[in-house]
Amino acid sequence: MSKVAVDLVKVTKIYPPNIVALEDVSLTVAKGEMVFLTGMSGAGKSTLLKLLCCIETPNKGLVEVLGRDLTKIKPRDLPRLRQKVGMAYQDFKLLPDRTVAQNIGMAMDVAFENFHNIRTRVRELLEKLNLEHKHDTLAAKLSRGEQQRVSIARALANYPTLILADEPTGNLDSTSTGLVMDLLHNYSQAGCTIIIATHDTAIYRKTNHRVIELSWGQIISQGPSTPSQEKP
C-alpha cells in the first residue's frame, strides 16, 4: 500500500500559444499530509491543482494521484477517482439556481449515496461552516464568502481522500476563515490529504505544515512554514 497520495515527476504544462504554467515540477505529497501552495498570481498554483483533478493534462511528465497515473487513466475510471478527490474551486462552480443543500448534495448524489445520508451530511457540514440558516437559499442569493463556504462544504461532502482547495479563504472574514481552517485541520488529522493553494499567509503562519512556494511555474522553496514565507 503506497504512502504517497500525490506524485508529480518533471511535470510541464504549457498553454497555447506558448505560456509556460508549470515547468519540470516534481512534488510528492504523503497520505494524510497537509500542504500549502503559495506564490504570486500566475505562479502555477491553480494549474497544479487542475492537473491533480484532471481538468488539465500535462504536456510532459507524470502525474499520479491516489495511486493512479492520470496521464494513462481510462475515461471510465476517472469519475471514481474524482469522487475521492474533493475540490473547492476559486470560482466556486456552484449552480446559481439550486439551493445550498442541493449544491452540496450533488457531490454525494453522483456517487449514488443514500438520500437520508445526503441530508444528514449536508446539515452537518452547514452547521460546521455556520451556514445552517442558508440550507434552502438559492446559491445565487449568497454573498461571495457564503458561496466560498458552500464550495468547501461540497468538496468535503463525499468524505474525500484528497482535498484540493484553491484560495479557500480568499473571500472570507477572519471568523469564517477560522471555521474553514479548523474543519480542514480536522480532516487532516483524520488522515485526509489536503493541498491548499493560497495567498493568505495567516492560514499557515502558525502551523508546521509544509509550504511550497511556486514562482513562474517552478518550485522555488518548500519546507515547514518559516518567517521568510510569511509575506504581509
Added chain:
Amino acid sequence: MKFLVHIIIQTGRNLQKTWTTQLMTLLTVSLSVLIFAFFYLVYTNVVRAGENLGDHLRLTIYLEEEPVAEMQAELKKKINDFNEVESISFTTRQEAFERLATQLGDDREILDDMDPLFLPPSIEIYPRKDLNSLARIKAFSQYLETLPGATKVQYGHGWVERFHYFTKLVRVIVFLSGALLILTTTFMVAYTIRLAVLNRQAELEILRLLGATNNYIRTPFLLEGLLQGLLGSGIGLLALHALFRWIKMLFTGEGIIHLFEFSFFSPATSGMIIMASVLLCTVGSVSSMRKFLRI
C-alpha cells in the same frame, strides 16, 4: 435501485427546467403519431373491408350454348386447373329467366311476352378467399374468357378496380405519414435534447468534475427521449381512439358505413406503434447526445 432513483430525480429536474420545450415536443410527437395512426387505421379497415368483399366475389361466365354433362365436367376441370375455386354452378337459360322473374317481383309481367330462353346460359364461380388481388382476379377472368363457348366474363370489374386503387392510395398515404412520423419524432426529440444539453452545459460540467459517471449524465437524457415517445404515442393513440369512437357513433345506423364492421387497432398493434415511437424518440435522443454531449 439507488441508481434508478437518482436518475429519475435527475430526469424530473431536467423536465421541470425545460418543460415548455418538452411540452411542444410532446405535442408534435402526439400529432405525428395521431396522423400516422389515423391513416394506418383507415388502411387496415379498408384492407379488412376488401377481404370481406372478397367473400362475396362472384365471377359469371356467359356461354353461347348450354353445356352438356360431359362439357360441364370438362369446364369444371379446366377452371379448377387454373385456380382452385370454392364452388361452380351452372345456370340454364330457363333458370336464368326464372331468377330474373323472381328479382322483378311484382313487375314480372313485363316478361310475359318474352321468350323464356332469351337469356344466355352461364357459369357462376365463387373463388376461394385467397383470390384477393386485383391482378389475380384479372388473370383469372382473362383465362375464363378463353374457355370454350364463353362469350363474356363479369365480376364487378369497375368497382373492384376503384376499390383496389383506393387501397393503393391509402397505402401511399400511410407510408408518407409514417415517414413524417419518423422525421418529426426523431428530429424534434433530438432538437429538444440538444437544447436541454446546451441549457445545462454548466451543470453537466460541474457534475463531471464531481465524478458523475457517463451513465449518470446520459441516462436522464435517454429517459427524456423515451418518455417523450411513450407519452407522445400514448396521447396520440388515445386521441385517435376518441376520434374513432366519435366517428363510429356519428355513422351508426343505415348506410354505407354500416356495411363494414370498423374496428380499432388490436392491443398488439397499439403496442407496436408505441414501441416504434419510443424507439424513434430514443434514437433521436442518443443521436443528439453523441453530437453535443462531450463526456
